[in-house]
Amino acid sequence: MIDRYTGKTVLITGASSGIGECFSEELAAKGAHLILVARSSEKLNALAERLSGRYGIQAVAISLDLSVSGAAERLTKNMQDCGLQPDMLINNAGIGTMARFEEIDAARIEREVTLNIMTLTELTRYLLPNMLKRGSGLVINVASMTAFQPSPYMAVYGATKAYVLSFTEALWAENQNRGVQFLALCPGETQSSFHGSSGADSLNGKRMQPIEVVNAAFQAVEQQKNYRIAGRGNYWMGQLPRFFSRRSVLRIVERMLRSGLKHT
Template identity: 40%
Template structure:
C-alpha cells in the first residue's frame, strides 16, 4: 500500500541522514516532485521542522523516524515500523554517513565501529530489507551515497575511505544482479562538498578543502537525483572529479596512496 495525501496517489522515498547536507537537499527534490517521504535521522528537532515545511509547501505526507543508525537494531526497527504503518517504499536513499581524520592507531575505536555500522552495515541491512519487496513488485530504485574517496586508499581517513569503497563496489555489483528486474541501483560519488562534514572530521584546514570552491550539497543532490531517475549506475558530480577518479586507474597504487596522504596532511595542494 502506498501513502495517499489529500486524495493523491504518490510514491514514497525513504532517505537516511535527511536532516542536513545532501540528505536534506535530496529530500527537498523528492518532495518537489510530489513524493511522500520517510525521513530518518537522529536529529528529531530538525526533522520536525523539515516535515512541517515540506507538508505545507508541497502537499505531501512526511513520516519522521528519529533513529540512530549506529545502533545495530535500527534498520529492522525502521522496516517493522513502516510495515505496521502499511507504507511501501518505492525509493531507498542510503545517505547517512560520517568520517573521521587521523592515524588509525590514534583514532577513537568506538567512533570507528559506529562509522562501520552507519556507513556500511546499516546501509547493507536496509538494502536487504527493502529490496525483496521491490524485486517482487518489479519496480523500485536505490540510491547509495559514496564518495570519490571510494576510488583510492585514504591514509588518515582509512576506515572512512574503505567504507566508501565498499558502497561503490556493493552498489555496482547489485546493479548488475538486478538487471531486467525493474529495480535499479545508483551510487553517487561526490567530491568535497559544502557541508559540516569537514569540520566534524577535522579536515577544515586540509588542502583538500581549505579555501576551495566546493560543489554545494544542493548541486550534488540535483545531479544524484537526475542520475537515479535515468537509471545510471555510477554518478560522479563534476568534470574534475570524474577525471581524477579515472586517473587513479592508470597511476601506481603506492604513488596514489602517498599523494592522498600528503593531501590529507595539508602538504599537497589540490588543483
C-alpha cells in the same frame, strides 16, 4: 522526470542536513512522499512540517541513531507498524573521521563501520524484496570520491565507501531487467555538516553545493547509470588510478589529506 517520483514514497537517511536535506526538498517538489530519518528529532520534524506544508506531500519524521547495531531492523519494524512501504531508498547517512588511525577511539570506528556499511546493507536487504515484487524501485547509495582509492588519515571512511561502491555496482548488475535501479553516487567535498563532525574542517578543497550533487544523481538515474561521480573535476580525480601506479596515487592523496589533520 516528475512522473518517476510523483506519488512514490522515498526513504531518506541522514535527511536533516546537507545532501540528505537537499534530496528531501527536491523530491518533495517532484511530488514524492517522504520518510525522513536522522538523529536530530527537532530538525527532522521541522523539515517534515515545512516540506509537507509547502508541497502538499506526506512527510514522516523518524528520529533514530542508525550507527548502532540493529538500527536497520528497528527502522524497518517502525515503518511496518506505521503502514509505510518505501518505493525508493536513499542511503545517505554516513560518518567519517579525519585522524591517524591509531588515534581514533575504537567505539567511533565501530559506529562508522556500522552506519556506513551494516545499516546501509541491511536496509537495502529489507526493502529490496518488496521492490522486486512490485517490479519497480530505486536505491541510491551515497558513496564518495574516497571509494576510488585508499584515503590516508580517513582510512576507515575510505574503506567503507569502497564497499558501498562495490556493493551497489554488484546489485546493479544483479538486478538489470528486474525493474529496480541501483546507483552509487560519488560526491567529492560538499557543503555540509560532515566536515565539522569528521574533524575535516581544515581541508581546503573546493566544496560542491548539495544541489549539484543531487542533480547529478537525478541525471544518472535517468541515464540508468550504475555509478556517478558528481562534478567534472572530481571525475578526473577519480581517473588517477588509471594513469598512475597505486603507490603514486596514494602519495598524492596522502599529501592532499594531510593538510586536514589538526596535528601533523
